[in-house]
Amino acid sequence: MAATMRVRFDPALTADDLKTIAKAIDTNNVAAKRLNPTKKRLKNSDAPIVRFAVEGGER
Amino acid sequence: MNDDDIAFADVVDLQRLLTDKQISSVELTQLYLGRLEKYGPVYNAVVTILHERALREARRADRERASGRVRGPLHGVPYGVKDLLATPDAPTTWGAEPYRRQRFDFDATVVARLTDAGAVLLAKLAMIELAGGFGYNDADASFTGPGRTPWNAAFWSGGSSSGSGIAVSAGLVGFAIGTETAGSIVFPSMACGVTGLRPTFGRVSRHGAMALCWTLDKIGPLGRSARDGEIVLRAIAGADPADLSAVDRPFPTPRRRPRIAVLKNATKGCMPAVARNFRATLAELATFCDLVPNVALPDLPYDAAVGTIVNAEGAAAFRDLIESGKSRMLRQKDDRNGGYVAYATPAVDYIDAQRQRTLMVRALHDAFGVYDAVAGPTIGTVTYPIGVPFDKTYTQFSGTPDLIAPGNLAGLPALAMPNGFGDHGLPTSVTLQGTAFGETRLTAIGKRYQTLTEFHRRRPKLVSEIRT
Numbered sequence: 001m002a003a004t005m006r007v008r009f010d011p012a013l014t015a016d017d018l019k020t021i022a023k024a025i026d027t028n029n030v031a032a033k034r035l036n037p038t039k040k041r042l043k044n045s046d047a048p049i050v051r052f053a054v055e056g057g058e059r
Numbered sequence: 060m061n062d063d064d065i066a067f068a069d070v071v072d073l074q075r076l077l078t079d080k081q082i083s084s085v086e087l088t089q090l091y092l093g094r095l096e097k098y099g100p101v102y103n104a105v106v107t108i109l110h111e112r113a114l115r116e117a118r119r120a121d122r123e124r125a126s127g128r129v130r131g132p133l134h135g136v137p138y139g140v141k142d143l144l145a146t147p148d149a150p151t152t153w154g155a156e157p158y159r160r161q162r163f164d165f166d167a168t169v170v171a172r173l174t175d176a177g178a179v180l181l182a183k184l185a186m187i188e189l190a191g192g193f194g195y196n197d198a199d200a201s202f203t204g205p206g207r208t209p210w211n212a213a214f215w216s217g218g219s220s221s222g223s224g225i226a227v228s229a230g231l232v233g234f235a236i237g238t239e240t241a242g243s244i245v246f247p248s249m250a251c252g253v254t255g256l257r258p259t260f261g262r263v264s265r266h267g268a269m270a271l272c273w274t275l276d277k278i279g280p281l282g283r284s285a286r287d288g289e290i291v292l293r294a295i296a297g298a299d300p301a302d303l304s305a306v307d308r309p310f311p312t313p314r315r316r317p318r319i320a321v322l323k324n325a326t327k328g329c330m331p332a333v334a335r336n337f338r339a340t341l342a343e344l345a346t347f348c349d350l351v352p353n354v355a356l357p358d359l360p361y362d363a364a365v366g367t368i369v370n371a372e373g374a375a376a377f378r379d380l381i382e383s384g385k386s387r388m389l390r391q392k393d394d395r396n397g398g399y400v401a402y403a404t405p406a407v408d409y410i411d412a413q414r415q416r417t418l419m420v421r422a423l424h425d426a427f428g429v430y431d432a433v434a435g436p437t438i439g440t441v442t443y444p445i446g447v448p449f450d451k452t453y454t455q456f457s458g459t460p461d462l463i464a465p466g467n468l469a470g471l472p473a474l475a476m477p478n479g480f481g482d483h484g485l486p487t488s489v490t491l492q493g494t495a496f497g498e499t500r501l502t503a504i505g506k507r508y509q510t511l512t513e514f515h516r517r518r519p520k521l522v523s524e525i526r527t
Contacts, residue, residue: 001403002399002403005399005402005403008382009381009382009383009384009399010384010386010387010399011384012384012387013396013399017395017396020396021396021399021400021403024194024396024397024400025400025403028366028367028370028400028403028404028408031362031363031366031367032363032367032405032408032411034360034363035360035363035364035367035408035411035412035415036411036415037360042411042414042415046414046417046418047414047417048410048413048414048416048417049274049413049414049416049417049420050274050413
């Protein structure tokens, strides 16, 4: 994934940069596991906090 | 009163001086402009000083006062804003090299409301580049250089509202506006020894402010007292058609004897001075509040959630910057790569973080909703030394529970107040976190606390140059 960043956005990224990016992505992946821990799985009914509201229509 | 006494007066006292004609708004503005010129560059506090606008607004304030019109408690009082709020008079740089020449042709809603309240805009103040959204790991993360706390210039001012904290602490403005996504008002308030008020999410319009994270960003005041924080908040609060997240909600009446929950293990892993000062704060609060000890923070993945949400929304907010490859123009090396890391956040992680957030809002309401405030140290240490990566600093004091991530995820207000001093002569701070839209209950406690203590009145000894 880090290498994709070089191809898509910034050919000047060095091998060291890619290593740093890959390491930080790994760290985030570890953190992400805490978002849905095995012992306390999110249930299907646990909805996200994002709100959607319809606008317009007849009043 | 000498010039220093005036420069360090709070808004209430400044208004008294203006009302009594001991000073005009133009004179007060000139005093602060001189101090911004002298000390701003020393502490890396300022991006742009707005001489013409400031004097124009000050003259207007004096003219109106002379004709009997006083708009309110901020009439003629000079202030500064974090340089992520749009104004037409100068670039709005977001603290970041790629945006140094960016211009807007309007005032952000907060600035427009302060203008309507008669306040005088002095300066656009320094900040961490992109409000810290790309994961900076040391203090030198702004094109203006590392913000230095006026209490000890070898140490960081905190961020991302760095200049706002410094300018209030050093008496360069009457008050300042900062923003917080996850700590950017309360941390610099702690580091600079000032009083910061993070409002409830939705209390203040964000129109014209740089977006880092639409579901977390908030705008609020940093000042020299809790009473100032309330005055400024009342002036900037309210619904705005340009920001649908902003709402009109009443400010609740404070209770005669507030109830405060004390966070369980609040001082575990803290620096000794932070723990000592927090205990002393509780003793003061106990003289007029009912304290309920050992109230536990619900065990939920706050740090993982806030990190994931800031990454995902920040990558979207700055997608153009990331995709253009211009993030390499950022100052701090972790920021230069951080955009790419954030860009790689899986959508399902972001959604799961927002699902956890639903649980957090409920759990925090269940744990703390019956109290006027929950108290804890703002953070477990004093501020960090400049030149040392954050993750290598004070490692022996990690593990302190703090309210920053939980409070921000739940959108709750918080008041951070200086409560003493610790290592290296640096300030420590207590945070009172409230219930949704309960800011005035926090400021009522803060005002009473600050009549019993004088940490908020202490002044740092300023230097006119830094020897490195």
